Amino acid sequence: MTMPVRKLGPTGLSVGEIGMGCMPLSLNSRPPEEDGIKTIHAALEQGITLFDTADAYCLNSTENGHNERLLAKALKNRPDAIVATKGGHIRPDGRWDTDGRPEHLREACEDSLRSLGVEAITLYQFHRPDPKVPFAESVGAVAELQREGKVVHVGLSNVSVAQLEEARKIVNVASVQNRMNLFDHSSMDVMKRCEELGIAFLPYSPLNGMSNAGGIGSNETLSRIAGKHNASPQQIAIAWLLQLSPVILPIPGASKAVNIVNCAGASNVKLTAEDAAELGGIAAQATA
Template sequence: MTSSTTGADNAADTFTIGGEFPVRRLGFGAMRLPAAPAPDRERAVAVARRAVELGVTLIDTAHMYGWGANEELLAEALHPYPEDLLIATKVGIVRSEPDGYAYDAKPESLRRQVDAGLRRLRIERIGLLQLHRLDPEVPIAEQVGALRELQQEGKIGHIGLSEVSAAELAEARRTAEIASVQNRYNLLDREHEPVLEACEAAGIAFLPWRPVAPDSASRLATAAADLGATVQQVLLAWLLARSPVVLPIPGTASLGHLEENVAAAGLRLTDSQRESIEQL
Protein backbone atom coordinates (compact mmCIF):
# COMPACT_ATOMS: atom_id res chain seq x y z
CA MET A 1 0.00 0.00 0.00
CA THR A 2 1.30 3.43 -0.90
CA SER A 3 0.30 6.41 1.19
CA SER A 4 -1.04 9.63 -0.24
CA THR A 5 -0.02 13.02 1.07
CA THR A 6 -1.35 13.80 4.52
CA GLY A 7 -4.28 16.18 4.20
CA ALA A 8 -5.43 18.84 6.63
CA ASP A 9 -8.39 16.65 7.51
CA ASN A 10 -6.19 13.91 8.95
CA ALA A 11 -6.10 14.02 12.74
CA ALA A 12 -3.72 12.55 15.29
CA ASP A 13 -3.26 8.81 15.33
CA THR A 14 -4.31 8.59 19.00
CA PHE A 15 -7.30 9.61 21.08
CA THR A 16 -7.57 9.70 24.87
CA ILE A 17 -10.80 8.03 26.00
CA GLY A 18 -12.32 9.54 29.10
CA GLY A 19 -9.23 11.64 29.61
CA GLU A 20 -7.47 8.48 30.88
CA PHE A 21 -6.77 5.97 28.12
CA PRO A 22 -4.67 7.12 25.14
CA VAL A 23 -5.35 4.57 22.39
CA ARG A 24 -4.47 4.27 18.75
CA ARG A 25 -7.51 5.36 16.82
CA LEU A 26 -7.71 2.20 14.70
CA GLY A 27 -8.89 -0.50 17.07
CA PHE A 28 -10.05 -4.08 16.73
CA GLY A 29 -13.51 -5.58 17.09
CA ALA A 30 -13.35 -9.07 18.60
CA MET A 31 -16.93 -10.09 17.76
CA ARG A 32 -15.91 -12.35 14.85
CA LEU A 33 -13.34 -14.34 16.80
CA PRO A 34 -14.70 -17.89 17.21
CA ALA A 35 -14.62 -19.39 20.70
CA ALA A 36 -15.00 -22.93 19.36
CA PRO A 37 -12.57 -25.72 20.26
CA ALA A 38 -9.21 -26.10 18.49
CA PRO A 39 -8.15 -25.47 15.79
CA ASP A 40 -10.57 -22.52 15.41
CA ARG A 41 -9.86 -21.33 18.92
CA GLU A 42 -6.11 -21.46 18.38
CA ARG A 43 -6.48 -19.29 15.29
CA ALA A 44 -8.68 -16.84 17.19
CA VAL A 45 -6.12 -16.56 19.99
CA ALA A 46 -3.41 -15.96 17.39
CA VAL A 47 -5.42 -13.14 15.77
CA ALA A 48 -6.00 -11.41 19.11
CA ARG A 49 -2.32 -11.63 19.99
CA ARG A 50 -1.26 -10.44 16.56
CA ALA A 51 -3.51 -7.39 16.87
CA VAL A 52 -1.62 -6.34 19.98
CA GLU A 53 1.73 -7.09 18.30
CA LEU A 54 0.71 -4.76 15.46
CA GLY A 55 0.12 -1.93 17.92
CA VAL A 56 -3.64 -2.10 18.48
CA THR A 57 -4.43 -0.66 21.91
CA LEU A 58 -8.26 -0.72 21.81
CA ILE A 59 -10.19 -4.00 21.58
CA ASP A 60 -14.00 -4.11 21.66
CA THR A 61 -15.99 -7.07 22.94
CA ALA A 62 -19.34 -7.68 24.66
CA HIS A 63 -21.21 -10.10 26.90
CA MET A 64 -23.50 -10.82 23.96
CA TYR A 65 -20.62 -12.14 21.81
CA GLY A 66 -20.91 -15.80 22.68
CA TRP A 67 -22.59 -14.94 25.99
CA GLY A 68 -19.26 -14.34 27.67
CA ALA A 69 -17.19 -16.71 25.55
CA ASN A 70 -15.59 -13.86 23.60
CA GLU A 71 -14.46 -12.15 26.79
CA GLU A 72 -13.01 -15.42 28.06
CA LEU A 73 -11.19 -15.91 24.76
CA LEU A 74 -9.54 -12.49 25.04
CA ALA A 75 -8.49 -13.23 28.60
CA GLU A 76 -6.96 -16.52 27.48
CA ALA A 77 -5.10 -14.80 24.65
CA LEU A 78 -3.95 -11.60 26.30
CA HIS A 79 -4.01 -11.82 30.11
CA PRO A 80 -2.02 -10.41 31.80
CA TYR A 81 -2.83 -7.44 29.61
CA PRO A 82 -0.25 -4.94 28.35
CA GLU A 83 -0.42 -1.68 30.30
CA ASP A 84 -1.42 0.32 27.21
CA LEU A 85 -4.23 -2.04 26.13
CA LEU A 86 -7.86 -1.03 26.74
CA ILE A 87 -10.47 -3.78 26.42
CA ALA A 88 -13.95 -2.29 26.19
CA THR A 89 -16.92 -4.55 26.81
CA LYS A 90 -20.69 -4.13 26.78
CA VAL A 91 -23.66 -5.13 28.93
CA GLY A 92 -27.42 -4.62 28.78
CA ILE A 93 -28.41 -7.54 26.55
CA VAL A 94 -29.04 -10.98 28.05
CA ARG A 95 -29.79 -14.42 26.68
CA SER A 96 -33.38 -15.57 26.42
CA GLU A 97 -34.70 -18.99 25.56
CA PRO A 98 -34.56 -20.80 23.30
CA ASP A 99 -31.97 -18.97 21.19
CA GLY A 100 -32.85 -15.31 21.48
CA TYR A 101 -31.87 -12.26 23.44
CA ALA A 102 -33.56 -9.51 25.41
CA TYR A 103 -32.75 -6.02 26.62
CA ASP A 104 -32.10 -5.95 30.34
CA ALA A 105 -30.62 -2.80 31.87
CA LYS A 106 -32.35 -2.99 35.22
CA PRO A 107 -29.84 -1.86 37.87
CA GLU A 108 -29.62 -5.22 39.62
CA SER A 109 -29.10 -7.01 36.29
CA LEU A 110 -26.41 -4.56 35.17
CA ARG A 111 -24.56 -5.17 38.41
CA ARG A 112 -24.63 -8.94 37.84
CA GLN A 113 -23.48 -8.52 34.25
CA VAL A 114 -20.59 -6.25 35.22
CA ASP A 115 -19.44 -8.63 37.97
CA ALA A 116 -19.54 -11.53 35.51
CA GLY A 117 -17.57 -9.52 32.95
CA LEU A 118 -14.90 -8.73 35.53
CA ARG A 119 -14.52 -12.44 36.28
CA ARG A 120 -14.35 -13.48 32.65
CA LEU A 121 -11.83 -10.79 31.72
CA ARG A 122 -9.85 -11.47 34.92
CA ILE A 123 -9.70 -7.82 35.94
CA GLU A 124 -10.83 -5.70 38.87
CA ARG A 125 -11.92 -2.67 36.82
CA ILE A 126 -13.42 -2.43 33.34
CA GLY A 127 -11.76 0.58 31.76
CA LEU A 128 -14.62 1.28 29.35
CA LEU A 129 -18.04 -0.30 29.96
CA GLN A 130 -20.64 0.39 27.29
CA LEU A 131 -24.39 -0.07 27.50
CA HIS A 132 -25.04 -2.32 24.50
CA ARG A 133 -28.55 -0.97 23.99
CA LEU A 134 -30.85 1.24 25.99
CA ASP A 135 -33.57 -0.81 27.66
CA PRO A 136 -36.92 0.67 26.56
CA GLU A 137 -38.51 -0.55 29.81
CA VAL A 138 -36.09 1.31 32.10
CA PRO A 139 -35.66 5.11 32.33
CA ILE A 140 -32.35 6.27 30.86
CA ALA A 141 -31.41 8.00 34.11
CA GLU A 142 -31.92 4.73 35.99
CA GLN A 143 -29.79 2.69 33.58
CA VAL A 144 -26.96 5.20 33.41
CA GLY A 145 -27.28 5.90 37.12
CA ALA A 146 -26.64 2.23 37.88
CA LEU A 147 -23.46 2.35 35.83
CA ARG A 148 -22.42 5.56 37.59
CA GLU A 149 -22.77 3.77 40.95
CA LEU A 150 -20.56 0.94 39.69
CA GLN A 151 -18.12 3.56 38.47
CA GLN A 152 -18.04 5.16 41.92
CA GLU A 153 -17.36 1.72 43.40
CA GLY A 154 -14.33 1.35 41.17
CA LYS A 155 -15.69 -1.49 39.03
CA ILE A 156 -16.02 0.72 35.93
CA GLY A 157 -13.57 3.30 34.70
CA HIS A 158 -15.67 5.07 32.07
CA ILE A 159 -19.21 4.72 30.71
CA GLY A 160 -20.17 4.38 27.06
CA LEU A 161 -23.40 3.96 25.09
CA SER A 162 -24.32 2.15 21.89
CA GLU A 163 -26.94 2.82 19.21
CA VAL A 164 -28.28 6.03 20.71
CA SER A 165 -29.70 9.19 19.20
CA ALA A 166 -28.30 12.65 19.87
CA ALA A 167 -31.25 13.32 22.19
CA GLU A 168 -30.64 10.09 24.14
CA LEU A 169 -26.97 10.93 24.44
CA ALA A 170 -27.83 14.35 25.82
CA GLU A 171 -30.24 12.83 28.31
CA ALA A 172 -27.68 10.26 29.48
CA ARG A 173 -25.08 12.97 29.97
CA ARG A 174 -27.35 14.64 32.51
CA THR A 175 -26.82 11.60 34.76
CA ALA A 176 -23.17 10.70 34.15
CA GLU A 177 -20.17 11.60 32.06
CA ILE A 178 -20.20 9.62 28.81
CA ALA A 179 -16.82 8.67 27.37
CA SER A 180 -17.86 6.86 24.17
CA VAL A 181 -20.68 6.12 21.76
CA GLN A 182 -20.74 3.05 19.52
CA ASN A 183 -23.19 3.48 16.64
CA ARG A 184 -23.45 1.97 13.17
CA TYR A 185 -21.65 4.30 10.76
CA ASN A 186 -19.70 4.07 7.51
CA LEU A 187 -19.24 5.89 4.23
CA LEU A 188 -22.57 4.69 2.81
CA ASP A 189 -24.54 4.69 6.07
CA ARG A 190 -24.40 8.05 7.84
CA GLU A 191 -27.74 8.03 9.61
CA HIS A 192 -26.01 8.88 12.88
CA GLU A 193 -24.21 11.97 11.60
CA PRO A 194 -25.89 14.14 14.29
CA VAL A 195 -24.59 11.80 17.00
CA LEU A 196 -21.06 11.98 15.60
CA GLU A 197 -21.27 15.76 15.55
CA ALA A 198 -22.46 15.79 19.16
CA CYS A 199 -19.56 13.53 20.15
CA GLU A 200 -17.08 15.72 18.34
CA ALA A 201 -18.38 18.82 20.08
CA ALA A 202 -18.09 17.14 23.50
CA GLY A 203 -14.83 15.27 22.95
CA ILE A 204 -16.56 11.89 23.21
CA ALA A 205 -15.04 8.90 21.39
CA PHE A 206 -17.22 7.66 18.51
CA LEU A 207 -16.69 3.96 17.72
CA PRO A 208 -18.41 3.11 14.44
CA TRP A 209 -19.50 -0.50 14.23
CA ARG A 210 -19.83 -1.99 10.77
CA PRO A 211 -17.19 0.53 9.62
CA VAL A 212 -16.87 -1.12 6.22
CA ALA A 213 -19.91 -0.74 3.98
CA PRO A 214 -20.60 -4.20 2.51
CA ASP A 215 -21.80 -2.93 -0.88
CA SER A 216 -19.06 -0.37 -1.57
CA ALA A 217 -16.55 -2.50 -3.49
CA SER A 218 -17.74 -1.67 -6.99
CA ARG A 219 -18.04 2.04 -6.23
CA LEU A 220 -14.57 2.43 -4.74
CA ALA A 221 -12.52 -0.05 -6.78
CA THR A 222 -10.99 2.62 -9.04
CA ALA A 223 -10.26 5.01 -6.16
CA ALA A 224 -8.63 2.22 -4.18
CA ALA A 225 -6.47 1.19 -7.13
CA ASP A 226 -5.32 4.77 -7.63
CA LEU A 227 -4.26 4.88 -3.97
CA GLY A 228 -2.51 1.52 -4.11
CA ALA A 229 -4.85 0.22 -1.41
CA THR A 230 -7.80 -2.09 -0.94
CA VAL A 231 -11.37 -0.86 -0.78
CA GLN A 232 -11.55 -1.77 2.89
CA GLN A 233 -8.42 0.26 3.62
CA VAL A 234 -9.90 3.27 1.83
CA LEU A 235 -13.10 3.01 3.85
CA LEU A 236 -11.16 2.88 7.13
CA ALA A 237 -8.91 5.75 6.08
CA TRP A 238 -12.00 7.80 5.25
CA LEU A 239 -13.38 7.19 8.74
CA LEU A 240 -10.09 8.22 10.35
CA ALA A 241 -10.11 11.40 8.28
CA ARG A 242 -13.78 12.12 8.99
CA SER A 243 -13.25 13.32 12.58
CA PRO A 244 -10.53 13.13 15.24
CA VAL A 245 -13.01 11.44 17.63
CA VAL A 246 -13.73 8.52 15.27
CA LEU A 247 -12.15 5.23 16.40
CA PRO A 248 -13.01 2.45 13.90
CA ILE A 249 -13.06 -1.10 15.28
CA PRO A 250 -12.99 -3.41 12.24
CA GLY A 251 -13.28 -7.08 13.11
CA THR A 252 -11.93 -10.20 11.49
CA ALA A 253 -10.89 -13.76 12.28
CA SER A 254 -8.19 -13.71 9.59
CA LEU A 255 -4.58 -12.77 10.20
CA GLY A 256 -4.28 -11.47 6.65
CA HIS A 257 -7.34 -9.23 6.94
CA LEU A 258 -6.18 -8.03 10.36
CA GLU A 259 -2.83 -6.90 8.97
CA GLU A 260 -4.58 -5.26 6.02
CA ASN A 261 -6.91 -3.37 8.35
CA VAL A 262 -4.14 -2.16 10.66
CA ALA A 263 -2.15 -0.95 7.66
CA ALA A 264 -5.06 1.33 6.75
CA ALA A 265 -3.94 3.67 9.55
CA GLY A 266 -1.00 4.60 7.35
CA LEU A 267 -3.16 5.61 4.39
CA ARG A 268 -3.50 9.37 4.28
CA LEU A 269 -6.19 11.02 2.15
CA THR A 270 -5.85 14.51 0.76
CA ASP A 271 -8.87 16.81 0.96
CA SER A 272 -9.58 16.31 -2.72
CA GLN A 273 -9.35 12.52 -2.41
CA ARG A 274 -11.75 12.49 0.50
CA GLU A 275 -14.22 14.70 -1.35
CA SER A 276 -14.02 12.47 -4.41
CA ILE A 277 -14.65 9.35 -2.30
CA GLU A 278 -17.64 10.99 -0.61
CA GLN A 279 -19.18 11.87 -3.97
CA LEU A 280 -19.15 8.18 -4.89
Protein backbone atom coordinates in the same frame (compact mmCIF):
# COMPACT_ATOMS: atom_id res chain seq x y z
CA MET B 1 4.88 -2.08 14.34
CA THR B 2 3.84 1.36 15.53
CA MET B 3 0.50 2.98 14.77
CA PRO B 4 -0.52 6.61 15.33
CA VAL B 5 -2.46 7.01 18.56
CA ARG B 6 -5.57 8.94 19.48
CA LYS B 7 -7.12 9.96 22.77
CA LEU B 8 -9.85 7.70 24.11
CA GLY B 9 -12.14 10.65 24.74
CA PRO B 10 -11.63 12.43 28.08
CA THR B 11 -10.19 9.34 29.80
CA GLY B 12 -6.57 10.46 29.65
CA LEU B 13 -5.78 7.21 27.82
CA SER B 14 -4.30 6.93 24.33
CA VAL B 15 -4.84 3.96 22.02
CA GLY B 16 -3.90 2.97 18.49
CA GLU B 17 -6.11 4.97 16.13
CA ILE B 18 -7.67 1.74 14.82
CA GLY B 19 -9.14 -0.74 17.28
CA MET B 20 -10.46 -4.27 16.82
CA GLY B 21 -14.05 -5.43 17.10
CA CYS B 22 -13.87 -8.94 18.53
CA MET B 23 -17.45 -10.14 17.98
CA PRO B 24 -16.61 -12.33 14.92
CA LEU B 25 -14.38 -14.48 17.13
CA SER B 26 -17.38 -15.74 19.09
CA LEU B 27 -20.39 -16.05 16.77
CA ASN B 28 -21.52 -18.96 14.57
CA SER B 29 -18.66 -18.71 12.09
CA ARG B 30 -16.02 -18.29 14.77
CA PRO B 31 -12.57 -19.81 14.29
CA PRO B 32 -10.99 -22.36 16.67
CA GLU B 33 -9.78 -20.70 19.88
CA GLU B 34 -6.12 -21.02 18.88
CA ASP B 35 -6.76 -19.14 15.63
CA GLY B 36 -8.79 -16.50 17.45
CA ILE B 37 -5.89 -15.85 19.79
CA LYS B 38 -3.54 -15.61 16.79
CA THR B 39 -5.84 -12.98 15.27
CA ILE B 40 -5.74 -10.91 18.48
CA HIS B 41 -1.95 -11.23 18.61
CA ALA B 42 -1.72 -10.14 14.95
CA ALA B 43 -3.70 -7.02 15.89
CA LEU B 44 -1.27 -6.27 18.71
CA GLU B 45 1.66 -6.63 16.32
CA GLN B 46 0.10 -3.94 14.11
CA GLY B 47 -0.13 -1.48 17.00
CA ILE B 48 -3.80 -2.05 17.81
CA THR B 49 -4.35 -1.59 21.55
CA LEU B 50 -8.14 -1.11 21.87
CA PHE B 51 -10.24 -4.28 21.80
CA ASP B 52 -14.03 -4.06 21.82
CA THR B 53 -16.11 -6.90 23.23
CA ALA B 54 -19.36 -7.60 25.12
CA ASP B 55 -20.76 -10.23 27.42
CA ALA B 56 -23.30 -11.04 24.70
CA TYR B 57 -20.69 -11.92 22.08
CA CYS B 58 -21.38 -15.64 22.20
CA LEU B 59 -23.61 -18.24 20.57
CA ASN B 60 -26.32 -18.05 23.23
CA SER B 61 -26.89 -17.37 26.91
CA THR B 62 -25.35 -20.69 27.97
CA GLU B 63 -21.88 -19.30 27.18
CA ASN B 64 -22.17 -15.62 28.14
CA GLY B 65 -18.76 -13.96 28.27
CA HIS B 66 -17.15 -16.26 25.66
CA ASN B 67 -15.51 -13.35 23.85
CA GLU B 68 -14.35 -11.70 27.07
CA ARG B 69 -12.71 -14.91 28.28
CA LEU B 70 -10.98 -15.34 24.91
CA LEU B 71 -9.60 -11.79 25.11
CA ALA B 72 -8.46 -12.30 28.70
CA LYS B 73 -6.48 -15.34 27.60
CA ALA B 74 -5.00 -13.64 24.52
CA LEU B 75 -4.07 -10.39 26.29
CA LYS B 76 -2.50 -11.90 29.38
CA ASN B 77 0.63 -9.93 30.32
CA ARG B 78 -0.26 -7.13 27.88
CA PRO B 79 -0.91 -4.10 30.11
CA ASP B 80 -0.77 -1.84 27.04
CA ALA B 81 -4.03 -3.36 25.73
CA ILE B 82 -7.35 -1.78 26.70
CA VAL B 83 -10.51 -3.84 26.69
CA ALA B 84 -13.87 -2.10 26.29
CA THR B 85 -16.83 -4.31 27.08
CA LYS B 86 -20.59 -3.84 27.14
CA GLY B 87 -23.68 -4.94 29.03
CA GLY B 88 -27.37 -4.67 28.22
CA HIS B 89 -27.88 -7.35 25.58
CA ILE B 90 -28.91 -10.92 26.34
CA ARG B 91 -28.83 -14.00 24.09
CA PRO B 92 -31.71 -16.37 24.99
CA ASP B 93 -31.70 -19.21 22.44
CA GLY B 94 -29.27 -17.15 20.35
CA ARG B 95 -31.62 -14.17 19.95
CA TRP B 96 -30.48 -10.58 20.48
CA ASP B 97 -32.76 -9.15 23.19
CA THR B 98 -32.24 -6.13 25.44
CA ASP B 99 -32.20 -6.00 29.24
CA GLY B 100 -31.45 -2.60 30.65
CA ARG B 101 -32.76 -3.25 34.16
CA PRO B 102 -30.35 -1.96 36.81
CA GLU B 103 -30.26 -5.38 38.49
CA HIS B 104 -29.31 -7.05 35.20
CA LEU B 105 -26.58 -4.51 34.43
CA ARG B 106 -25.09 -5.04 37.88
CA GLU B 107 -25.07 -8.81 37.39
CA ALA B 108 -23.69 -8.44 33.85
CA CYS B 109 -20.87 -6.19 35.07
CA GLU B 110 -19.95 -8.63 37.86
CA ASP B 111 -19.86 -11.47 35.31
CA SER B 112 -17.69 -9.41 32.96
CA LEU B 113 -15.24 -8.66 35.75
CA ARG B 114 -14.86 -12.40 36.33
CA SER B 115 -14.63 -13.23 32.62
CA LEU B 116 -11.95 -10.60 32.04
CA GLY B 117 -10.13 -11.41 35.27
CA VAL B 118 -9.92 -7.77 36.36
CA GLU B 119 -10.91 -5.76 39.42
CA ALA B 120 -12.23 -2.84 37.34
CA ILE B 121 -13.34 -2.54 33.73
CA THR B 122 -11.48 0.26 31.93
CA LEU B 123 -14.41 1.17 29.65
CA TYR B 124 -17.89 -0.24 30.29
CA GLN B 125 -20.51 0.64 27.68
CA PHE B 126 -24.29 0.38 28.00
CA HIS B 127 -24.91 -1.80 24.95
CA ARG B 128 -28.35 -0.68 23.78
CA PRO B 129 -31.28 1.29 25.23
CA ASP B 130 -34.05 -1.03 26.42
CA PRO B 131 -37.54 0.22 25.44
CA LYS B 132 -38.95 -1.50 28.54
CA VAL B 133 -36.71 0.42 30.96
CA PRO B 134 -36.31 4.20 31.37
CA PHE B 135 -32.97 5.12 29.81
CA ALA B 136 -31.94 7.19 32.83
CA GLU B 137 -32.39 4.18 35.12
CA SER B 138 -30.05 2.07 33.01
CA VAL B 139 -27.40 4.78 32.79
CA GLY B 140 -27.78 5.45 36.50
CA ALA B 141 -27.01 1.81 37.23
CA VAL B 142 -23.75 2.01 35.26
CA ALA B 143 -22.90 5.30 37.03
CA GLU B 144 -23.37 3.50 40.36
CA LEU B 145 -20.99 0.74 39.24
CA GLN B 146 -18.46 3.46 38.44
CA ARG B 147 -18.86 5.02 41.90
CA GLU B 148 -18.20 1.59 43.41
CA GLY B 149 -14.92 1.30 41.48
CA LYS B 150 -16.04 -1.62 39.31
CA VAL B 151 -16.02 0.57 36.19
CA VAL B 152 -13.38 3.21 35.44
CA HIS B 153 -14.96 4.96 32.44
CA VAL B 154 -18.53 4.85 31.09
CA GLY B 155 -19.57 4.63 27.46
CA LEU B 156 -22.80 4.34 25.51
CA SER B 157 -23.76 2.38 22.41
CA ASN B 158 -26.58 2.67 19.88
CA VAL B 159 -27.78 6.04 21.18
CA SER B 160 -29.23 9.24 19.74
CA VAL B 161 -28.03 12.77 20.44
CA ALA B 162 -30.95 13.23 22.84
CA GLN B 163 -29.97 10.09 24.75
CA LEU B 164 -26.35 11.19 24.87
CA GLU B 165 -27.43 14.50 26.40
CA GLU B 166 -29.68 12.72 28.89
CA ALA B 167 -26.82 10.44 29.92
CA ARG B 168 -24.41 13.36 30.34
CA LYS B 169 -26.65 14.72 33.13
CA ILE B 170 -26.05 11.48 35.03
CA VAL B 171 -22.46 10.45 34.30
CA ASN B 172 -19.33 11.61 32.48
CA VAL B 173 -19.55 9.90 29.08
CA ALA B 174 -16.19 8.81 27.70
CA SER B 175 -17.30 7.20 24.44
CA VAL B 176 -20.18 6.48 22.10
CA GLN B 177 -20.26 3.41 19.90
CA ASN B 178 -22.75 3.59 17.02
CA ARG B 179 -22.89 2.07 13.56
CA MET B 180 -21.32 4.29 10.89
CA ASN B 181 -19.48 3.71 7.63
CA LEU B 182 -19.27 4.91 4.02
CA PHE B 183 -22.70 3.45 3.31
CA ASP B 184 -24.47 4.47 6.53
CA HIS B 185 -24.30 8.03 7.84
CA SER B 186 -27.26 7.70 10.21
CA SER B 187 -25.12 8.52 13.25
CA MET B 188 -23.32 11.49 11.74
CA ASP B 189 -25.16 13.88 14.09
CA VAL B 190 -24.09 11.83 17.11
CA MET B 191 -20.48 11.79 15.90
CA LYS B 192 -20.47 15.56 15.41
CA ARG B 193 -21.84 16.09 18.93
CA CYS B 194 -19.12 13.80 20.29
CA GLU B 195 -16.55 15.88 18.42
CA GLU B 196 -17.89 19.07 20.03
CA LEU B 197 -17.68 17.47 23.47
CA GLY B 198 -14.35 15.66 23.05
CA ILE B 199 -16.02 12.27 23.48
CA ALA B 200 -14.53 9.29 21.63
CA PHE B 201 -16.72 7.96 18.80
CA LEU B 202 -16.26 4.27 17.99
CA PRO B 203 -17.95 3.48 14.66
CA TYR B 204 -18.83 -0.20 14.58
CA SER B 205 -19.39 -2.01 11.28
CA PRO B 206 -16.92 0.40 9.62
CA LEU B 207 -16.90 -1.96 6.61
CA ASN B 208 -20.72 -2.09 6.41
CA GLY B 209 -21.15 -5.21 8.53
CA MET B 210 -19.68 -8.70 8.70
CA SER B 211 -21.63 -10.05 5.71
CA ASN B 212 -20.75 -7.10 3.46
CA ALA B 213 -17.13 -6.31 4.42
CA GLY B 214 -15.52 -8.54 1.81
CA GLY B 215 -17.59 -7.15 -1.06
CA ILE B 216 -17.38 -3.40 -0.53
CA GLY B 217 -14.90 -3.20 -3.42
CA SER B 218 -17.82 -3.72 -5.80
CA ASN B 219 -18.61 -0.04 -5.29
CA GLU B 220 -17.08 1.71 -8.29
CA THR B 221 -16.02 4.88 -6.45
CA LEU B 222 -14.43 2.95 -3.61
CA SER B 223 -12.66 0.55 -5.96
CA ARG B 224 -11.27 3.37 -8.13
CA ILE B 225 -9.90 5.35 -5.18
CA ALA B 226 -8.42 2.17 -3.70
CA GLY B 227 -6.58 1.56 -6.96
CA LYS B 228 -5.29 5.13 -6.99
CA HIS B 229 -3.73 4.65 -3.54
CA ASN B 230 -2.59 1.07 -4.14
CA ALA B 231 -4.71 0.12 -1.13
CA SER B 232 -7.53 -2.32 -0.43
CA PRO B 233 -11.15 -1.07 -0.45
CA GLN B 234 -11.30 -1.91 3.27
CA GLN B 235 -8.32 0.33 3.97
CA ILE B 236 -9.91 3.20 2.06
CA ALA B 237 -13.19 2.82 3.98
CA ILE B 238 -11.38 2.99 7.32
CA ALA B 239 -9.08 5.81 6.20
CA TRP B 240 -12.17 7.87 5.32
CA LEU B 241 -13.49 7.45 8.85
CA LEU B 242 -10.12 8.36 10.36
CA GLN B 243 -9.97 11.58 8.35
CA LEU B 244 -13.58 12.46 9.12
CA SER B 245 -12.88 13.44 12.73
CA PRO B 246 -10.07 13.22 15.29
CA VAL B 247 -12.44 11.66 17.85
CA ILE B 248 -13.16 8.65 15.63
CA LEU B 249 -11.64 5.27 16.56
CA PRO B 250 -12.84 2.67 14.01
CA ILE B 251 -13.21 -0.86 15.37
CA PRO B 252 -13.30 -3.23 12.37
CA GLY B 253 -14.24 -6.79 13.24
CA ALA B 254 -12.07 -9.70 12.21
CA SER B 255 -11.93 -13.46 12.65
CA LYS B 256 -8.72 -13.96 10.66
CA ALA B 257 -5.28 -12.47 11.21
CA VAL B 258 -4.93 -11.47 7.55
CA ASN B 259 -8.09 -9.35 7.77
CA ILE B 260 -7.11 -7.34 10.84
CA VAL B 261 -3.63 -6.79 9.37
CA ASN B 262 -5.30 -5.46 6.21
CA CYS B 263 -7.53 -3.12 8.23
CA ALA B 264 -4.59 -1.81 10.27
CA GLY B 265 -2.94 -0.76 7.01
CA ALA B 266 -5.51 2.04 6.73
CA SER B 267 -3.23 4.08 9.01
CA ASN B 268 -0.83 4.45 6.09
CA VAL B 269 -3.44 5.81 3.65
CA LYS B 270 -3.76 9.58 3.24
CA LEU B 271 -6.80 10.60 1.23
CA THR B 272 -7.02 13.88 -0.64
CA ALA B 273 -9.88 16.27 0.05
CA GLU B 274 -11.31 15.29 -3.34
CA ASP B 275 -11.13 11.60 -2.40
CA ALA B 276 -12.89 12.25 0.89
CA ALA B 277 -15.65 14.24 -0.77
CA GLU B 278 -16.26 11.53 -3.37
CA LEU B 279 -16.31 8.82 -0.73
CA GLY B 280 -18.66 10.89 1.40
CA GLY B 281 -21.23 10.75 -1.40
CA ILE B 282 -21.43 6.95 -1.41
CA ALA B 283 -24.07 6.85 1.32
CA ALA B 284 -26.40 9.09 -0.71
CA GLN B 285 -25.92 6.83 -3.75
CA ALA B 286 -26.66 3.76 -1.67
CA THR B 287 -29.85 5.34 -0.29
CA ALA B 288 -30.97 6.36 -3.76
